[in-house]
Amino acid sequence: MCPRSRSRHQEVPPRPGGGRGGRRAGRPGGAAAARSLFARRTRTVAAVRDASFEIGEGEVVGFLGPNGAGKTTTLKALSGLLHPTGGSVTVLGHVPFRRERAFLSRIALLMGNRNQLQWDLPAVESFELNQAIYRVPDAQFRRTRDELVDLLGIGDLLRRPVRNLSLGERVKVELAGSLLHRPRVLFLDEPTLGLDAATQRRLRSFIADHNRRDGTTVLLTSHYPADIEALCARVAIINRGRVRYDGPLDALSAALATSKEIRLTPEEPDVDLSAYGQVVSREGHSVVLAVPKAEAAGVVAAILAAHAVADLAIKDPPVDDVIDLAPAAGDAE
Numbered sequence: 001m002c003p004r005s006r007s008r009h010q011e012v013p014p015r016p017g018g019g020r021g022g023r024r025a026g027r028p029g030g031a032a033a034a035r036s037l038f039a040r041r042t043r044t045v046a047a048v049r050d051a052s053f054e055i056g057e058g059e060v061v062g063f064l065g066p067n068g069a070g071k072t073t074t075l076k077a078l079s080g081l082l083h084p085t086g087g088s089v090t091v092l093g094h095v096p097f098r099r100e101r102a103f104l105s106r107i108a109l110l111m112g113n114r115n116q117l118q119w120d121l122p123a124v125e126s127f128e129l130n131q132a133i134y135r136v137p138d139a140q141f142r143r144t145r146d147e148l149v150d151l152l153g154i155g156d157l158l159r160r161p162v163r164n165l166s167l168g169e170r171v172k173v174e175l176a177g178s179l180l181h182r183p184r185v186l187f188l189d190e191p192t193l194g195l196d197a198a199t200q201r202r203l204r205s206f207i208a209d210h211n212r213r214d215g216t217t218v219l220l221t222s223h224y225p226a227d228i229e230a231l232c233a234r235v236a237i238i239n240r241g242r243v244r245y246d247g248p249l250d251a252l253s254a255a256l257a258t259s260k261e262i263r264l265t266p267e268e269p270d271v272d273l274s275a276y277g278q279v280v281s282r283e284g285h286s287v288v289l290a291v292p293k294a295e296a297a298g299v300v301a302a303i304l305a306a307h308a309v310a311d312l313a314i315k316d317p318p319v320d321d322v323i324d325l326a327p328a329a330g331d332a333e
């Protein structure tokens with residue numbers, strides 16, 4: 001799977017009452033709103049500019065970035081829903097936007113915030129529809145369906161109309177529906193969004209098992225570090241439409257972080273350490289200080305020279321702090 005793409009959107013003014021994606025030029029207010037109904041101005045925005053990466057078969061890769069970074073746009077280009085205006089995208093040797101049957105039958109896209117099953121039908125009927133669409137032979141369909149139903153524990157949900165399911169129930173059923181044709185590549189866009197902690201854990205372990213058992217390639221976006229830490233040895237970070245980092249998860253902080261965290265426990269209580277760095281947190285005697293990476297060793301030496309310290313460790317900042325880093329230089333249009 002190898003995308004190198006540039007994807008653009010026509011940006012239109014938002015509908016009255018709001019809506020996604022619109023950014024209207026001009027002043028707010030009733031007159032401006034009325035004017036925009038009759039004279040809509042559009043402008044083109046680049047959602048993804050340079051997202052270059054390759055994913056090997058069977059890998060689980062975390063695709064991360066702040067809101068609006070370009071993750072969903074990239075997944076849509078990879079699954080053939082959007083046509084990139086520049087660059088090239090290849091998945092399993094296919095150009096996704098051609099939407100050839102041989103391609104569509106080997107991929108699946110699951111968006112946690114979108115409903116993909118028939119809203120008014122019980123999921124079991126949508127599953128049969130999927131069987132027909134993907135032309136899955138009867139015996140294989142029944143075997144896969146029963147296995148997924150069992151693994152996800154959704155047996156008693158299948159005969160209820162999808163609209164009556166809770167969010168967590170629906171996502172589990174959607175996941176089963178998207179795997180019925182045994183796709184080789186699975187695009188997961190925030191599959192655990194809004195789920196309770198237990199359901200998140202269950203979905204994570206299902207995805208990890210599925211990847212181990214079937215060798216399915218997975219590209220996953222999530223704003224929950226626990227998803228990424230549990231599933232992805234490799235991550236690609238996108239921000240403002242460009243890939244900022246592509247490599248091992250455990251090297252991410254070392255590569256991108258500009259600061260270090262010093263966690264220390266002075267022997268005396270209530271020691272004021274604010275002169276050494278930014279106090280991030282304090283719990284009992286223990287303090288976490290953030291200091292510029294290049295100064296960490298010097299700050300530690302200065303603290304040890306001035307205070308008796310019972311415990312001390314230097315760490316990289318948490319992964320989610322690193323993901324939201326300001327974009328690197330070279331962003332100007």
Ligand SMILES: Nc1ncnc2c1ncn2[C@@H]1O[C@H](COP(=O)(O)OP(=O)(O)OP(=O)(O)O)[C@@H](O)[C@H]1O
Pocket residue numbers: 009010011012020021022045046047065066067068069070071072073074
């Ligand atoms: N249909 C659209 N019209 C106009 N702009 C769009 C459209 N779809 C996306 N965009 C813009 O493209 C950029 C990337 O959006 P995208 O949905 O890919 O971000 P994302 O990384 O998935 O964000 P999030 O984490 O919030 O889901 C954003 O600035 C967004 O406003």
